[in-house]
Amino acid sequence: MNVLFICTGNTCRSPMAQALLQQKSSVNVQSAGVFASEGAPASEATQTSLSSIGVTCQHQSQPVTTELLDWADLILTMTMNHKETLLTNYSQVYDKTYTLKEYVLLDGEFTWEKLKNAYRRLEEKRATIVYEKDQMQTEQQMRAFLREEQDEIDRIEREMPNYDIADPFGGNAEVYQETMKEMEKYIDLLIEKIEA
Template structure:
């Protein structure tokens, strides 16, 4: 498997994830890149500090996302939903291999999205029906519709709250303690990634 991690500047999150995968999954070919990265910038000193604390080899120079790197990868994992959407705009053909790291590793993400999409579709059908027979003040339509379908709206909010997180916290420019928290988050998801790759063999 060829795996590409993507973040913004390729000096914190994606290279940290890359280094963790190199240690945890030596059989996986892995690279990292940044959507707005330049070539050859050093990793942030806070990232170097926390990786050394964790005993992970971490020698890194930043690289930008390129067509060649995108084509090379069998799987592209971004740090945030925004990174994912930006890549989809530029490389729409990657849709089948492009996920956020939390999204890809969440066991129930697909089922959760399906339930949420069905609930949205059901509410939209009811909104169209409500609109067709609505005789009140047009300015009050939305609030009256929401009140009339309070239970459905509450259900959607519950589903949204239960959705797996899709973003890895950005520690850029913050304290070493924040970088430690980001590292813990990355370690959690890389462990889940390792389990998923192992189970798919």
């Protein structure tokens, strides 16, 4: 299996995830950044955090490319924004792109399905109102008609877990250690899932 981790600059979170997965499994793994330059090393704080648990990080940053995306069987982003950026620019990766946390959390797919269905109901009702009334409603009227559906969407979104791993960039050593501990937890869950 080929796993590609994606973050912003490819110097903190995604190289951390790559190094941890390489250390703990035999999966082929690379990382890249949606706004990365070519050839920068992992940040010093990332390297220090990893070396504190005996993981070495020989890394050079790279931007996302079509070739990398084609190489990957599974693309795991650090945030929902990274995922949305990829899907906006590379629609062909839709079926294999998730946030790391989204992919490993068991209820994620069920929650996403509920949210997609709620949005679908909202749009169907909106279209019905426009068609039946044969005129545009004021924003206030439309909101009143769609209140029930919007309340359901708001409720589901409040229940959803946060699928982002915070960017430690610019933080102190403690911030990087916390990011690494969180990352290690999700990498361990990832290994369980892909090696099952």
